[in-house]
Amino acid sequence: MDSDQNERSLEDINTVLEYAKLELSDVKPTVQCIYFSQQLDNQSFKLLELDDTVLETLTNGEKVVIRGNTDDMAVLCTQTTTFEIKEAEISNSMLITPQLDIGEDVDDSGPQNTKVSKVISVMNNYYELRPCKPKVAKLKKLLEENMYSGKECEEDEQHQGLKYCFEDLLNIVQGSEVEIKESLKKLKACQIEGLWRVLDFDFLSQVLNHIIQLCEENDWLSTGIPLDECLETLGQLFPREVIAHVIDCYANEMKSGGQGDHDPDDQPMQIDAKFFSLSEDKICQFFAELVLKNSGKFNLKEFLKVWEQTVPQGMRTSLSQLEGIALIDRNCMPEVIWYFPVEDLPEDVGERFNTLFKTREKWSLAEISPYIRDLTTLKVDVGGLLTKYARASMMNGIKVFSSRKPVT
Amino acid sequence: MYFEINFFPRPDSPNQCPEWAIVDLQGSLETRQPVPLGGKFVGDLHFTKQNVPILIIGHHILYGKIVDMEKPFAVIVKDESSETATDRDTDKNTSVNYVVKALIKKKLLFKQRPKPIIANIPKKL
Numbered sequence: 001m002d003s004d005q006n007e008r009s010l011e012d013i014n015t016v017l018e019y020a021k022l023e024l025s026d027v028k029p030t031v032q033c034i035y036f037s038q039q040l041d042n043q044s045f046k047l048l049e050l051d052d053t054v055l056e057t058l059t060n061g062e063k064v065v066i067r068g069n070t071d072d073m074a075v076l077c078t079q080t081t082t083f084e085i086k087e088a089e090i091s092n093s094m095l096i097t098p099q100l101d102i103g104e105d106v107d108d109s110g111p112q113n114t115k116v117s118k119v120i121s122v123m124n125n126y127y128e129l130r131p132c133k134p135k136v137a138k139l140k141k142l143l144e145e146n147m148y149s150g151k152e153c154e155e156d157e158q159h160q161g162l163k164y165c166f167e168d169l170l171n172i173v174q175g176s177e178v179e180i181k182e183s184l185k186k187l188k189a190c191q192i193e194g195l196w197r198v199l200d201f202d203f204l205s206q207v208l209n210h211i212i213q214l215c216e217e218n219d220w221l222s223t224g225i226p227l228d229e230c231l232e233t234l235g236q237l238f239p240r241e242v243i244a245h246v247i248d249c250y251a252n253e254m255k256s257g258g259q260g261d262h263d264p265d266d267q268p269m270q271i272d273a274k275f276f277s278l279s280e281d282k283i284c285q286f287f288a289e290l291v292l293k294n295s296g297k298f299n300l301k302e303f304l305k306v307w308e309q310t311v312p313q314g315m316r317t318s319l320s321q322l323e324g325i326a327l328i329d330r331n332c333m334p335e336v337i338w339y340f341p342v343e344d345l346p347e348d349v350g351e352r353f354n355t356l357f358k359t360r361e362k363w364s365l366a367e368i369s370p371y372i373r374d375l376t377t378l379k380v381d382v383g384g385l386l387t388k389y390a391r392a393s394m395m396n397g398i399k400v401f402s403s404r405k406p407v408t
Numbered sequence: 409m410y411f412e413i414n415f416f417p418r419p420d421s422p423n424q425c426p427e428w429a430i431v432d433l434q435g436s437l438e439t440r441q442p443v444p445l446g447g448k449f450v451g452d453l454h455f456t457k458q459n460v461p462i463l464i465i466g467h468h469i470l471y472g473k474i475v476d477m478e479k480p481f482a483v484i485v486k487d488e489s490s491e492t493a494t495d496r497d498t499d500k501n502t503s504v505n506y507v508v509k510a511l512i513k514k515k516l517l518f519k520q521r522p523k524p525i526i527a528n529i530p531k532k533l
Contacts, residue, residue, distance in 0.1 A: 013452055019525045020462075020469045027454040027462065034431070034450040034463075045509065047481045055480060058508060059425075066506075093433045094515070095450070096483070100429040102514050103459035103474045119431070119450060126481060 008033045010112055029112045032100060037118040047094075047126035053081055054129065067174045076129055077176040083129035096121040133377075134175025136183045137347040140198075142172065143189055147200040151239060163195040187343075190245035199242065205290060207238055207246045208283075212312050215278065221314060224254045224275035250283055251276035278312070284321045287311045292326055292339040300328060300335040324370035327360070342371050349375050353389040357403035362393075364400055425508060428483060430515035431463070433470075453516075461516045468522035474514060481512040 013031050017024065050058070057064055057078045066085065068074030076083045100117045146161030153159055164172070169180055189196045199207070214233060215221050225247065231240050254275040287310045292298060308317050319328075324342040329335065340359070346352045356363065356371055368390075369382050376382060386392070390401040431453075451465035463470045487505040 008449070008452070016452060016464055016525070017454075020464055022454070022462070022469075027456055030455075032453040034453055036445045036448050036450060038447045040444075040446045045483050045485045047512070048484055049479045050482050050511075051479065055482075055511075058482065091434070093435065095431040095433065096428060096512075097431055098426070098428045098510065100431070100453070100516075102429055102516065103455060103461075106455050106459075108457055117453070122445075128479075 007116070008114060010114065013114065014112075024112070028106050028108045029110050030101070030106050030115055031112070032106075032115050032117045034095075034097065034100075034117050034119060037120045040120065040122070042121050042123065044121060047123055048085075049088075049126055049128045051083065051129050051131070053078060054083070067171060075132070075174045077174070080176050080178040082132055082134050082175045082179055084132045085127050086130060087125055088128050089125045092124070094123045094126075095119040096123060134179045134183060135173055135347065136186070139169065139173045139180070139183050140187055140343070142169070143187065143196060143198040146197070148190070148192060148197040148242070149200045149203045150206075163197065165195055169196060188245075188249050190242060192239060192241050199246075201289075201293065204246065207234075207242060208250060208286060210234055210237065211243070211246065211250075212278070212283070216312065221278065221312065224277050225251060227274040227276060247276050250286065251278045278315075280315045281321050284311050284315060284317045285325060288317075288322055288325060289339070289341075292337065295339070297329075297336040297338045300337045303337050324373075327367075342374060345371065349385065349389065353403065354407060357390075357407045362395060362400040362402045364398055368401055426510040427514075428510040428512050430481075430512055432475075432515045432517045432519075434519050461518075463516075463518055464525070465522070467525050469525055470518040470522045471520050472516050472518035475517045477513055477515060482508045483510040483512065485509045 013033075014024070017027070054064060054076070062079065065077050066074055067077060074085045076085055097117050097119050099115075101115070142162075142164060146159055146163055149159065166180070169184075170177065173180060173183075175183070184196060187198060189198050191197075211225070211230065211234070214230060215225060220226070227244070227247065230247065231243055234243050254277050284307075288307055291303065291306055291310060304317070311317055322328075322337075325339070326337050327340040328337045345355055352372065352375060356368065360367075365382075365386075368386070372382060372385050375385060380388075386401055389404065391404045392399055392401055394400070451463050454462045454464070456462065459474060461472045461474060463472060484506045487507045
């Protein structure tokens with residue numbers, strides 16, 4: 001390939017060394033003569049700066065994928081993490097030399113000798129990776145295009161929107177598989193006939209109410225819901241996937257098979273049947289949502305009464321169940337409560353704080369935490385977020401947080 | 409339009425990915441006349457017994473250091489044989505594979521000002 005490059009003679013090399021006032025004894029005997037390759041090509045490849053996780057993934061032979069739309073920035077995904085890809089340009093010149101020996105690889109003894117090393121490319125840019133969270137809001141929007149209202153409604157006018165399978169979602173939302181799966185779980189999405197759907201609230205209410213009614217009729221609230229029997233009974237009204245999904249969202253699997261409280265020293269029962277116990281918190285939350293969703297500002301006292309009456313017998317309501325779901329204003333007369341779910345708030349941290357401060361000027365730590373907890377990362381916790389985006393002050397003896405800048 | 413680029417591990421062994429090096433120079437290299445650089449001599453690279461890299465380019469001597477890169481580079485190349493397109497008209501779901509050709513974990517960084525070499529020293533008698 002580069003056969004016409006002149007081999008530099010040791011004489012030439014040593015003359016230069018002499019002029020440079022370097023002694024042969026100062027340097028190792030191998031001299032690497034660097035040439036540009038005849039096929040010098042600065043476009044032939046790209047340099048990608050690797051994060052530890054990505055390097056490990058590549059070394060383990062696992063898949064690393066880049067996804068992008070023309071309008072969006074490209075992202076790089078391993079199974080579990082998502083990174084934004086940004087191009088960095090530098091003023092330095094990076095000479096890419098595949099066969100260069102470095103430092104310890106160069107023998108420090110032996111006769112003087114030369115080695116040719118070729119620069120195959122000169123680069124002034126590379127791509128860097130910044131970890132980022134996948135765009136859950138985008139996923140939510142996609143799934144809300146065609147919410148599931150029951151088999152009978154699938155062909156009607158309101159249900160002509162697009163429906164997506166997992167592959168589709170991976171490509172459009174641009175996140176890692178694990179993160180997309182977690183987001184789907186957070187959105188309480190359900191896989192129906194291979195497509196991921198979100199249940200519309202009225203339909204969800206129907207299903208849940210049927211399950212609760214069945215529980216009350218059969219005393220399953222104390223013994224646990226036998227999954228198979230429940231699916232069998234309600235399977236005539238609703239797709240089984242939906243029933244199982246709703247049970248999964250609002251109940252917890254019982255480990256020892258339907259005996260209520262169990263002694264952890266007992267051997268687990270060797271039965272395949274699954275039993276679930278309804279989660280008091282999640283069911284109460286659901287009924288709060290049911291009452292508040294279309295109600296605007298509700299008189300707090302009245303709400304609490306209605307709420308308690310609506311939940312299944314034996315379940316206890318508590319204000320702590322409303323964190324991240326509703327806001328209470330104790331400063332007005334009478335005290336009011338209204339529906340304010342964290343899922344409907346902006347994903348972008350700056351915009352989230354702006355919306356929160358627009359809604360209420362000052363927040364206590366207990367009030368604001370449920371509304372920013374989902375924005376925390378490994379590096380930044382609730383306190384960190386507040387330090388960065390809010391201003392602390394004292395009001396009536398308690399610490400409150402308000403906006404750092406004018407609210408838009 | 410969506411596109412997907414997949415990295416595939418080296419077919420032989422992911423643990424035997426070649427390691428290349430970078431010579432990192434501040435500024436850019438120029439020739440006196442505007443000629444293509446291909447094939448041209450750049451300079452001599454020496455290492456002192458303490459592994460300090462010394463690069464002599466033209467009439468300049470540059471002292472540098474070996475840097476272990478905090479974040480190594482992957483050299484990625486398009487795998488031409490893998491290019492497929494589901495729909496040539498709309499370019500939807502074009503899938504191209506890239507391959508990691510090498511990793512770069514170390515570089516020789518020359519950021520000190522080059523020192524000029526005076527070429528005409530009278531030879532010792």
